[in-house]
Amino acid sequence: xxxxxxxxxxxxxxxxxxxxxxxxxxxxxxxxxxxxxxxxxxxxxxxxxxxxxxxxxxxxxxxxxxxxxxxxxxxxxxxxxxxxxxxxxxxxxxxxxxxxxxxxxxxxxxxxxxxxxxxxxxxxxxxxxxxxxxxxxxxxxxxxxxxxxxxxxxxxxxxxxxxxxxxxxxxxxxxxxxxxxxxxxxxxxxxxxxxxxxxxxxxxxxxxxxxxxxxxxxxxxxxx
Amino acid sequence: xxxxxxxxxxxxxxxxxxxxxxxxxxxxxxxxxxxxxxxxxxxxxxxxxxxxxxxxxxxxxxxxxxxxxxxxxxxxxxxxxxxxxxxxxxxxxxxxxxxxxxxxxxxxxxxxxxxxxxxxxxxxxxxxxxxxxxxxxxxxxxxxxxxxxxxxxxxxxxxxxxxxxxxxxxxxxxxxxxxxxxxxxxxxxxxxxxxxxxxxxxxxxxxxxxxxxxxxxxxxxxxxxxxxxxxxxxxxxxxxxxxxxxxxxxxxxxxxx
Amino acid sequence: xxxxxxxxxxxxxxxxxxxxxxxxxxxxxxxxxxxxxxxxxxxxxxxxxxxxxxxxxxxxxxxxxxxxxxxxxxxxxxxxxxxxxxxxxxxxxxxxxxxxxxxxxxxxxxxxxxxxxxxxxxxxxxxxxxxxxxxxxxxxxxxxxxxxxxxxxxxxxxxxxxxxxxxxxxxxxxxxxxxxxxxxxxxxxxxxxxxxxxxxxxxxxxxxxxxxxxxxxxxxxxxxxxxxxxxxxxxxxxxxxxxxxxxxxxxxxxxxxxxxxxxxxxxxxxxxxxxxxxxxxxxxxxxxxxxxxxxx
Numbered sequence: 036x037x038x039x040x041x042x043x044x045x046x047x048x049x050x051x052x053x054x055x056x057x058x059x060x061x062x063x064x065x066x067x068x069x070x071x072x073x074x075x076x077x078x079x080x081x082x083x084x085x086x087x088x089x090x091x092x093x094x095x096x097x098x099x100x101x102x103x104x105x106x107x108x109x110x111x112x113x114x115x116x117x118x119x120x121x122x123x124x125x126x127x128x129x130x131x132x133x134x135x136x137x138x139x140x141x142x143x144x145x146x147x148x149x150x151x152x153x154x155x156x157x158x159x160x161x162x163x164x165x166x167x168x169x170x171x172x173x174x175x176x177x178x179x180x181x182x183x184x185x186x187x188x189x190x191x192x193x194x195x196x197x198x199x200x201x202x203x204x205x206x207x208x209x210x211x212x213x214x215x216x217x218x219x220x221x222x223x224x225x226x227x228x229x230x231x232x233x234x235x236x237x238x239x240x241x242x243x244x245x246x247x248x249x250x251x252x253x254x255x256x257x258x259x
Numbered sequence: 260x261x262x263x264x265x266x267x268x269x270x271x272x273x274x275x276x277x278x279x280x281x282x283x284x285x286x287x288x289x290x291x292x293x294x295x296x297x298x299x300x301x302x303x304x305x306x307x308x309x310x311x312x313x314x315x316x317x318x319x320x321x322x323x324x325x326x327x328x329x330x331x332x333x334x335x336x337x338x339x340x341x342x343x344x345x346x347x348x349x350x351x352x353x354x355x356x357x358x359x360x361x362x363x364x365x366x367x368x369x370x371x372x373x374x375x376x377x378x379x380x381x382x383x384x385x386x387x388x389x390x391x392x393x394x395x396x397x398x399x400x401x402x403x404x405x406x407x408x409x410x411x412x413x414x415x416x417x418x419x420x421x422x423x424x425x426x427x428x429x430x431x432x433x434x435x436x437x438x439x440x441x442x443x444x445x446x447x448x449x450x451x452x453x454x455x456x457x458x459x460x461x462x463x464x465x466x467x468x469x470x471x472x473x474x475x476x477x478x479x480x481x482x483x484x485x486x487x488x489x490x491x492x493x494x495x496x497x498x499x500x501x502x503x504x505x506x507x508x509x510x511x512x513x514x515x516x
Numbered sequence: 517x518x519x520x521x522x523x524x525x526x527x528x529x530x531x532x533x534x535x536x537x538x539x540x541x542x543x544x545x546x547x548x549x550x551x552x553x554x555x556x557x558x559x560x561x562x563x564x565x566x567x568x569x570x571x572x573x574x575x576x577x578x579x580x581x582x583x584x585x586x587x588x589x590x591x592x593x594x595x596x597x598x599x600x601x602x603x604x605x606x607x608x609x610x611x612x613x614x615x616x617x618x619x620x621x622x623x624x625x626x627x628x629x630x631x632x633x634x635x636x637x638x639x640x641x642x643x644x645x646x647x648x649x650x651x652x653x654x655x656x657x658x659x660x661x662x663x664x665x666x667x668x669x670x671x672x673x674x675x676x677x678x679x680x681x682x683x684x685x686x687x688x689x690x691x692x693x694x695x696x697x698x699x700x701x702x703x704x705x706x707x708x709x710x711x712x713x714x715x716x717x718x719x720x721x722x723x724x725x726x727x728x729x730x731x732x733x734x735x736x737x738x739x740x741x742x743x744x745x746x747x748x749x750x751x752x753x754x755x756x757x758x759x760x761x762x763x764x765x766x767x768x769x770x771x772x773x774x775x776x777x778x779x780x781x782x783x784x785x786x787x788x789x790x791x792x793x794x795x796x797x798x799x800x801x802x803x804x805x806x807x808x809x810x811x812x
Contacts, residue, residue: 040352044449044471107499272628315700322622357693360716369711370701417697424701 044109045082050176051101051122055129062129063166065136066232067090070108070162072224073143074155077177084140088155098126117249121242125176128235128242129130132169135228152208152218158187161229164190175243184247187240193235201226266291266428266458267312269461272326274307275439276319277345281307284326287477291427294450294459296473296495298365298466300515303479305462309430311335313349330428347374349428350421355437358414358420359403363388363397365514366405366416370424383423391419394451413448421455425427429453435468447472466511470487470499478507522688563789568780574781579749580765585775589750589784592765595664596791597760602668603675603732608671608725611679615721618680619687620709639677646674647741655742656788665755666744674738675728682724685718719806726799728774730792762788 065084070082102119105111169189175183175203205219205226245251267289274282275422275469282304289295297305307316310500314335316322328335335345347370358366368385375385384401388394393415397408405416414434421429433451450459450472463469469476476499491504502508570584578588588731648672660666690713698708714721745760747768752759762784767782796812 044446100364103500104496108495110471296746313694313700318696343702343704346700351696353693353696353700355693357691357697359694359697359712369698369703373698373707373711375701407705421701422699493527 044105045110046100047105047109047162048111048115048118050250051098051105051119052132054094054101055122055125056173056177057099058080058091058126059093059169061084061091062133062136064171065133066139066166066169067161068227069136069139069143070159073138073146073151074159076146078144078145078147078149079141081143085144086098088133088137091130095127095130099123102126104208114246114249117246118206121170121176121246124162125239132232132235138228139225142225146221152205152215152222155222157197157201157227158222158226159228161194161201161233164194164197164234167227168194168233169239172236172239172243174242176246179243179247181244182248184240188237191233191237194230198226198230199244212257265289266331267460268327268329270327270329271312272308272311272324272328273322274311274316274322275320280473280484282311282324283395283482283484283488285487285489287489287492289458289460290348291458292455293474294461294472295507296453296469296476297460297462297478297479298469298476298510299490300489301464302485302487302508303481305479306395306432308470309351309432309460309462312350312428312430313346315346315351317342327384347424348373348426349430350424350426351430352414352417352432352434354422354433356410356417358408358413358416360404360406362402363405363408363416364401367420367423372425374424387419387423388416389432390422390451391415392425393419394447400463411438411445413513414438414442418446418449418453421461422453428460431459433462433464435454440466443468466499469497478502478504478510479511483504537793546549562640563782564786567784570776570779570783576778576787580747580768584780587769587777587780589762589780589787590767591751592760592762592784594785595748595750595759596761598664598755598759599668599671599739600729600733602664602755603671604673604725604729606668607676607679607728607732611676611725611728612721614676614680614681615683615687616714617711619684620705620713621809635677635680639681641736643674643735644737644741646670647738648745649673650738650742660759661756662743662745662757663756664752667739667759667761669756670738670742671735674735675732678728679721679724682727683717683721686714686720686724690716690718699721720804722755723799723803726795726802733761733795734763734788734792736761736767740767762791777785 037095043205058193065087068080071077072084104166105119109161171183171190172187174180175187202223205223209219241253265288268287269285272282272285273280281336282483285304285308287308290435297308299305310316311324311328311334312330316324330345330349333340359369361369364384365368367387368380370379371383374443385394385398388397393412397416405413408416414437418429418434434450435446438446447468452473453459461469475492475496477493478490478498480490481485482488491498491502491507493503497503498507499511524644555812576593577590579591580585580589581587616634618628647670650666654666654669655659655662658666659765660669678802694712694716695708698712724790739761743758743760743764745758745764748760749760750757766781766784766788769777769784
């Protein structure tokens with residue numbers, strides 16, 4: 036009889052978590068595509084990313100609705116309550132990440148037909164790191180894995196360090212040749228967006244720690 | 260209006276006990292095979308409304324009503340409508356578990372017998388007990404008295420007894436209010452499981468229960484003459500997240516005066 | 517917040533005097549019980565010490581006689597059993613029927629109320645009044661003669677209010693929720709009465725019926741009026757025979773001057789008591805048996 040108790044409710048909770056993972060993978064793809072469009076100067080792909088952001092927004096509202104309905108109708112308690120509250124937070128984080136991807140795609144469009152200022156090496160690397168963090172944070176969420184979540188928080192340092200490198204490099208280029216200011220600034224924005232993506236992956240990881248332990252804390256392992 | 264779309268419907272229903280008006284102009288439509296919850300403050304007539312649907316109010320001598328109340332397309336309070344026949348199609352579960360002081364088997368068999376069931380009794384009884392999620396707990400003591408069961412089991416037995424008649428509608432009058440939390444959960448779970456195969460209308464004082472078990476919720480209130488009226492009837496999600504009426508909002512948020 | 521003006525020093529619990537009062541009342545009630553029990557014990561002791569000597573099979577199996585040592589109670593014993601049986605046949609079905617009608621069918625109106633009050637009043641009418649009524653109606657007007665059947669009909673009138681009241685009480689005890697449950701399953705009124713109300717009420721009804729029978733066995737006055745026969749040297753074999761009953765026989769023996777008859781009377785009383793007590797025991801047994809069953 037135990038497994039029968041509140042089976043509808045249990046299923047709704049599962050649906051909420053599944054929805055979150057779907058949203059996560061949508062965002063992950065959007066980030067990848069936006070960086071690809073920037074790197075390969077694929078304006079068509081940039082357009083796709085921009086268009087698909089609406090789907091991400093939609094999915095987020097859908098999840099939020101599910102969560103609110105669960106709160107309103109099922110009087111969730113303890114771990115269930117934390118799960119739903121976390122899901123609400125994570126959905127917001129994911130949606131914002133989607134917006135950064137859209138932002139990168141728009142920059143890619145703004146740059147237009149011309150080549151990027153320099154061959155992109157560090158930015159794709161940063162993106163790779165950031166999406167890995169996102170991926171890991173969602174895995175940690177699914178598996179209720181506190182250690183993995185802490186791991187995600189730690190990897191933020193690597194992204195920040197790369198961001199710092201890219202920043203200094205671009206500033207150097209701008210000082211050398213003021214004509215590059217506009218194009219360098221585009222890339223600066225991109226690098227900032229990617230850095231923010233990583234930060235939000237860290238936020239997700241913090242939510243996972245809350246979900247598992249019930250304790251709210253800022254995980255600050257950063258050396259900066 | 261397509262009457263087949265709704266299994267129960269009332270139109271401008273007024274109910275009186277003697278000179279006292281218990282319900283005023285209630286027009287409500289109940290969809291088949293879902294769970295509809297009736298909520299509202301004490302004395303708002305939600306039980307009265309429920310008991311109109313299977314003509315249980317007939318047992319009260321001073322009861323009278325006007326307006327229309329229909330089961331499918333059949334006018335429930337027509338002279339040609341037989342109350343006994345209606346009750347065998349619209350079952351009821353009461354506030355306090357009320358099994359007969361007979362064996363578990365005989366309790367479920369009761370409705371079969373009086374309704375002249377000609378099939379296999381053992382099969383019918385097992386099926387009804389299974390649908391009520393009670394079979395596993397009682398299969399070894401079918402001939403023991405039903406009084407020995409726990410409150411929650413007794414209530415599920417009462418549900419099995421009602422299901423044995425194969426009703427299309429099951430009316431539940433605060434079915435879990437006399438039970439402990441575990442018994443309550445079991446009943447709520449059962450209601451969710453039965454939804455889909457039978458129409459359920461449940462009266463409950465417990466708003467959270469209405470929120471948990473129902474697909475649609477109807478909110479009733481009392482007017483200045485202490486007669487109950489329907490304020491709002493909508494999807495349960497809607498009622499509990501964003502009701503259209505301020506009075507509903509006030510009631511479900513506990514700011515009801 | 518409202519200020520609390522109640523002060524500790526204004527309270528005087530006075531527990532000692534309250535406990536003393538409690539003990540006092542306990543003593544009063546216990547004494548009342550002991551007086552009743554002692555009185556009953558003295559009575560029983562006297563009867564048993566007088567009556568056991570004559571109590572024998574001969575006493576049970578002999579007819580009355582002018583000689584105490586030869587006299588027995590057979591005709592009265594058989595008469596009592598006949599009377600009891602016939603009374604039961606008349607009173608119990610009528611009483612249950614009336615009770616079922618009043619509880620389950622009768623509309624709640626002035627007439628029903630009038631009936632109910634009168635039935636309660638009838639239970640309080642002195643039994644000799646029934647005897648005279650029986651004499652006038654059954655023996656006289658209906659020309660039944662001073663027969664068993666006339667006696668039984670008279671006695672049935674006497675005990676019917678008891679059966680009705682006991683049955684109504686038993687029917688009232690059946691929870692309304694059980695009736696509702698049956699109605700909600702599509703039962704008709706008769707099905708509710710037959711399958712729900714009567715099975716639950718039967719123990720109470722039976723108890724009432726048996727107690728009314730024992731009342732019938734113990735009554736002397738109505739039979740005295742109807743039968744007027746004390747000295748009977750045959751056993752009634754059908755309802756139209758003449759008869760006598762144990763209380764009358766005992767009364768007759770008590771009123772004789774000889775000591776032997778006094779002892780016979782005591783023996784008769786013992787026999788009557790045994791009969792009454794065993795009937796009451798059956799009633800108690802039935803009640804407790806069904807109670808246990810429903811609580812199982």
